[in-house]
Amino acid sequence: MNWLFTFIDLLFYALNLAILARVIVSWLNVSPYNPIVSFIYQITDPILEPLRRIIPPLGMIDISPIIAMLLLSVVQRILLSLIWQVVR
Numbered sequence: 001m002n003w004l005f006t007f008i009d010l011l012f013y014a015l016n017l018a019i020l021a022r023v024i025v026s027w028l029n030v031s032p033y034n035p036i037v038s039f040i041y042q043i044t045d046p047i048l049e050p051l052r053r054i055i056p057p058l059g060m061i062d063i064s065p066i067i068a069m070l071l072l073s074v075v076q077r078i079l080l081s082l083i084w085q086v087v088r
Helices: 002-027 035-054 064-087
Strands: none
Touching: 002 035, 002 064, 035 064
């Protein structure tokens, strides 16, 4: 079961890293047709788009990436604690 803990940690780390990369890409003037940028959008859109419909921007600042990273952290902890309870 140790592999499952490691997999979940790596998966959520990769998702948080992708969201952070998307934030950085949004600050730069990078073409959305760039294959790397397109890949980042494909990974993060299913997480960020529903949050953007619920959470309005604060002026010119989009706080949905921050909320997404917090929610991902909560979900990760819940999953790991549930797995830990099953394994024990």
